[in-house]
Amino acid sequence: MSKRFITLMLAIGVALLFAATYIYAGTAVQDAFKMETKEYAKHTKGLVEFTHKKHTEDHKIACGECHHDDKGKALELKAGDDVQKCVACHKETGKAPEGEKLAKKEKIVKYHKEALHANCIDCHKASNKKAGDPTGKKPAPTSCNDCHPKK
Ligand code: HEC
Ligand code: HEC
Ligand code: HEC
Ligand code: HEC
Structure with missing residues (x-):
């Protein structure tokens, strides 16, 4: 040669x-990253640190619990697969109307913050309830400042 x-x-x-x-x-x-969706004109709260790898590996949550298609159907993914950002579909980054003007589900489908809160907080509440820690300690964060560090 x-x-x-x-x-x-x-x-x-x-x-x-x-x-x-x-x-x-x-x-x-990334294994962990700060959630900072650029479409927001301004973030009013501290940026949330999301432990992506810990959720999939340590907390053993399937990709489809968070990533779905344009009908809301859970996606079957494996590590390395591409996904769309939530804001691609949950587009509104303004403030959702208060009260009953819009049903909760409609708010979630339209508004980014409502979709993220419904996904993260609803699972955390269910998971803490299941964990049933008698000391009342809540391992999965559910209060504003536990997710959004004070600025
Ligand atoms: C389990 C974690 C979690 C909890 C608890 C939580 N949030 Fe959030 N919040 C998020 C995530 C994730 C986003 C999306 C941020 C992004 O993508 O830029 C968000 C977005 C927001 C936004 C829009 C972005 C901004 O900074 O203006 C506001 C306002 C907000 N949250 C307020 C609150 C308030 C008020 C509470 C308590 C009632 C709260 N959040 C509780 C995770 C959480
Ligand atoms: C507990 C919820 C959750 C689980 C489980 C999860 N993800 Fe994610 N993933 C997210 C969130 C939230 C983002 C940030 C999306 C955004 O910024 O809009 C993200 C981002 C991503 C991104 C980067 C997208 C981009 O354009 O920046 C990829 C790729 C991805 N996830 C793939 C996966 C795969 C593959 C699995 C399963 C092995 C998985 N995810 C499991 C919530 C999750
Ligand atoms: C391709 C478009 C698309 C993307 C990307 C997307 N969603 Fe959705 N999402 C939808 C649609 C459409 C629905 C309503 C489905 C239905 O009618 O049941 C929905 C519903 C939801 C719901 C309500 C579930 C229920 O049954 O009440 C939550 C919470 C949610 N999405 C969070 C997220 C999060 C978090 C991300 C990013 C990790 C994301 N979505 C990415 C289209 C999308
Ligand atoms: C389907 C369930 C589920 C979803 C969806 C989910 N989480 Fe979690 N999260 C958990 C569980 C389970 C734990 C671990 C609780 C424990 O330690 O027992 C956790 C823990 C955490 C922690 C503490 C650090 C860690 O990783 O142990 C943070 C911060 C967090 N989640 C943020 C988020 C944010 C932000 C979102 C939405 C983008 C989200 N989670 C979506 C189930 C979920």
């Missing part, structure tokens, strides 16, 4: 490696 051939093969190898990283970067999700 000529030196030139080896150099060429090495160059192709490096290029492939870069291509692989590039494709992977398109679907990668």
Whole structure:
């Protein structure tokens, strides 16, 4: 094998490696990240730290508990699969109308904050209830400041 051939093969190898990283970067999700949906004109509360990997691996929650399709049907995913951001469908980042002007479900479908709160907080409440800690300690956060650190 000529030196030139080896150099060429090495160059192709490096290029492939870069291509692989590039494709992977398109679907990668960080282990933990601050939720800061850019569509909000301004975040009024402290940014929520979401432990994505801990939820899927330690808390053993299926991807489809949080990611669904355009009909709300749970998606069957595996690590590395691509998903849409919640705001792609739960588009409104303004304040949802108070009271009964809009049914709770409609608010959730339209408003980003309502969708995120329904997803995160409803599961945390159910999970704490199931855990049934007699000391009243709540392992999954349900109060504003436990998720939104004080600014
Ligand atoms: C389980 C965690 C959790 C709890 C508890 C929680 N939130 Fe949130 N909240 C979130 C997440 C996640 C978002 C979406 C942030 C984003 O994507 O930018 C959000 C968004 C918001 C927003 C819109 C973004 C902003 O900063 O203006 C407001 C307002 C808000 N929450 C207020 C509250 C209030 C008030 C409470 C208590 C009644 C509360 N939240 C409790 C997780 C939580
Ligand atoms: C407990 C809820 C929950 C579970 C379980 C979960 N995710 Fe997520 N995931 C989220 C949230 C919330 C985001 C942030 C979405 C946003 O910013 O709109 C996210 C982000 C992502 C992203 C990055 C999207 C982007 O464009 O930034 C990918 C990819 C992803 N999840 C894939 C998965 C896969 C695959 C699984 C299962 C192995 C999974 N998720 C399990 C809630 C969850
Ligand atoms: C492709 C569009 C789409 C994306 C992306 C999406 N949703 Fe939804 N979501 C919907 C639709 C449509 C419904 C209403 C389904 C129905 O009518 O039962 C819904 C319903 C919900 C509900 C209410 C569930 C119920 O049964 O009451 C919650 C909570 C929710 N979404 C949270 C999220 C979160 C959190 C994310 C991001 C991790 C997300 N959604 C991403 C379209 C989407
Ligand atoms: C389907 C259930 C479910 C959903 C949805 C969910 N969580 Fe959790 N979360 C849990 C459980 C279970 C724990 C661990 C409680 C314990 O320690 O026993 C937890 C713990 C946490 C913790 C404490 C740190 C940790 O990872 O142990 C934070 C912060 C948190 N969740 C934020 C969020 C946010 C923000 C969302 C929405 C984007 C969310 N969770 C959605 C079930 C859920």
